[in-house]
Amino acid sequence: MGRLEESYEERLKERGLRVTRERRMILSHACEHFGHFYAHELLESLDRHGFRVSRATVYRTLAHLVEKGLLRRHELGDRKTFYEPVLGREHHEHMVCVCCGKILEFIQDEIERLQDQVCRQHGFRPLSHTLQIQGICRTCRRGGRGEIASHG
Amino acid sequence: MGRLEESYEERLKERGLRVTRERRMILSHACEHFGHFYAHELLESLDRHGFRVSRATVYRTLAHLVEKGLLRRHELGDRKTFYEPVLGREHHEHMVCVCCGKILEFIQDEIERLQDQVCRQHGFRPLSHTLQIQGICRTCRRGGRGEIASHG
DNA sequence: CTGACTGCAAAATGTTTGCAGATTC
């Protein structure tokens, strides 16, 4: 854990963020306990693990971490916001199972290319994009078991 | 206007919605005054035009109209929700200008096709999807004038 | 006439903010 902690500290410093107990906790917790998570999940998890951080600090820190590229933020179509650690992971899109809430990732370079093309056609300079496919995952299609979403 | 009014009434009936003064007003106003709109814009516009409808009714009605396929609802990546009339218009995606808020539409069949392909690969049954490109529109790239968003 | 719809005001949700004191650099 010491090693990892250090690396989190470094990552904060690299981005010009002050290193505080709270930020180390939030970043490491987000990276080690979650794949994708909602703000309230992080809040609850930190609390369960006995790490005291105020709601305000969590939100402020999440915003910083997103801004500095350590986390990504995504919005589901139902005004829910989730985050994911970046960790040098490639850009990717999401499929969200409407049945169990599971989130799958995928990349499709060709789609990216086509988007750029469309933008060029419209004189639009793309900065970022969101592609989400809502549907039913393999497991739910089979078992039909509406298992509880873990989002993690 | 009488003709249009009738058609709105019909459209409500067709979908099994009761026809009320408020619903007629909301649907016709949404269809005639807006391309894309936010709930609060509709609320304000109705008010400006002297149509009294309570906030609660507007929200409840928007939900009904979306459910019955007369409007579509979309979420921007910053937890803002906008609506658009359906009116038999084709499915399309959106480009959102982060500078002036303008919303452009586009379709790219090839992208749709590739999405289906990816889903098949993952055993995922697609139900719907969202593709939004955030960026800077032609006008803003030129003039740099951060004009006020009209969203209409 | 009954169930569905409406307005109102209050509640809920999820996130942000002002402030005073603590902390980092």
Add this chain to the structure above:
DNA sequence: GAATCTGCAAACATTTTGCAGTCAG
């Protein structure tokens, strides 16, 4: 020691809800 954090509680924006009265079918 200056600028930046933090916690707290209050504020916020948006949407939803309970309730009692009204209206469509």
